[in-house]
Amino acid sequence: MRIGQGCIGFFAELEPSVTVTEQNLADRVRYILRSNTFDITELERLRREAVPSSGENAAAEDAAPQLAKQTANVNNAVNTPVVVDSNDDGTVAQELELEQMRSTLEEAIMETRSTPLENRPRLSRLALSKRNRAVVRALNPMLVTYLEASRDLCETDSILFGAALAVCRIIGAKLSTAERATGQSSAIPAWRIRIKERIAKARALIGRLLCFRSGNTRPRIVRIVRMAFAGTNVSLSQPDITQKLTERIDDLQQRIAAWGKRIRRYTERSTRFNQNRLFQSDQKRLYKSLERPIVSGTGPAPNQADTVAFWRSLWSEPVNHNEGPWTEVVASQCAGITPMDPVIITPDDVAEAVRRAPNWKSPGLDGLHHYWLKGFMVCHAVLADSFKRLSTRRRS
Template identity: 30%
Template sequence: MDLEWSIRHLCINRKITTPGDVARPLSGVLVGVQSLQLTGRPRLIVPRKVPSRALSSNVALVNGGMRLFLLGLPLPLSLELANQLTYAAAVLVLVVSGVAPCRLSGGDHGRETAPGWLLRIQRKIENVRKDVSRLTSFIQAGNPRLFTRYPVKSSDEAAALLKSKKMELLALSARIRRYKDNIKRKQQNQAFRENERQFYHSLGTQEADCSDQTRPGMGALHDFWSGIWSEPFSVSRHGWIEREALAYQDVQPQEDAVITPELFQLAVGRLPHWRAAGPDSIRPFWLKKFSALHPALLRIFQRLLDSEVVPPPRFSLGATVLLPKKGDLSKPQNWRPITCLPSMNNFSHL
């Protein structure tokens, strides 16, 4: 069963009102998720347009259904299956909320669009610019009466109307700047309340020209970082490791750590809701909200900590994004790599 087919089927028949209605569609989406590679999943959208109360209600509905679904699965749950279940449940929540969870082929579902107020003002600006262009052409042709959109009878009236249209264009442009400044001010206030250090860092970072002409090619980036990380090097010990081992030989070894439910919930609370997803396309919000999986995840991470199991290598894969620094952006060394690991990988390190 294809994942896209499962999503389209759910969008048509999304009659899920009780937790008992969740098992069948969840298993259908899960089969579609299992048919894909970890890095081949569609990127789930952030449900900004869904009211928070509706989203919380739908999360609780799917979470209750997942508790019933887990009763029929063999335990212990594997890390891979828990990851697939989280993604499938997130898809189900988005579908029940009435939004397309990702961009499907043949449509624009999930595409990020500009806010409505900006689109309305941009349409007004486009119409005013057309009027300015027509008025200018008609005035230069010496026959302003050709401009039939407005009752213009003389060149003086046409010139006055042209001036009025240019002033309207400036006013609309100023309105966009004012709205954007207001939104930026609110975002900065929120960033200051949540993380002062990151806020001051963002103030000192200037926007750089990141056009395609300034970006280095993939070959240059690969050669630059391969020269740093792929070249073998030797470490000069000079006996310092032996001295450190001798200095701490009386220190008692640490007891085996036990992850209690309280520590687990504390780690869950530290995760930012909508941190960028890694190759698994799962944001921390879904891991935090699907509490039905928390007991299974606690057992999985405890076994990982006790080295009873080894996580699959694909859970160490990351999606690397290059952020511009200062200087010539055509040089690879002026780009800072940031790697987004799978959310469950970050989850296990808290």
């Protein structure tokens, strides 16, 4: 929807104290049409009065007071706070009052501050739509007040998570209330559980078959043996039942061996895959894991008093070390080395690092994805300042 220069001039004559652009007027007109502020008859009358024909110039002058009254109604309607996506051709992304959004944001931040990391809800992956981006951009300037009062990285992370939670609530995204695991997942794969269940059932059946072959004819044992030979035309009263039992036991034992081999093969493949991936990312860590001895973890726990005494003897008692003449040689060789310039982290550095990160990569313990660090751009300066303080403290 385009608004001509004539409309801008007409609006300037009515409201000389208000500065508008073509885009502003287009957004307001679109809002009026969508919110049904005026019915069809009223809109048609306003169009005729705004664009009079050659024979209606005199009537237009007589209708000026009524037009001013209608203009006041239009101004009251368009003054309703809305969130406008100015970067997406002026499309109205979310018709929410700013005060309601600010209240939702404050409530989410207060809730996040009092919630442990493991109890935080799982944030949903949002669709990259104009509406969702508009809500994120609307909350972005509201975070300045909270971030300026942030004291450390933990509090900054809590504020950002609260803002992400507020966005999810505003757009109606589903949130999982299940507690998140804070450590490395140790769940057994489903396929391995199924195979182990098959092995357990096969071993239990072998035990029943051996009991029946040895002469145990209890009703429960007989019932299980009959179920084992169901559909094979094998009767328990036939003369060669002992041979059939032996064949059935051998078949089950072979299946157990095959299932166990499958588990070992999958385990070895998974180990090789993890080692190859670790070799590409961190060879030192791989070699350490290969050389590390297996610790059973059994045995008595160390005594606390003995542990404190041991480390106190190492760190609390002053010791005079004789380093020898080699320290002076090293010091003289390093005297001409120019010290490295201090690392200065700027907001642009943080923005560039965040830009290259995947949006929905698996988050850390805080549950905050990179998508939110990209959307809440006001946090880049705060993060850069926090990293700068950390690096300065480490050098000192």
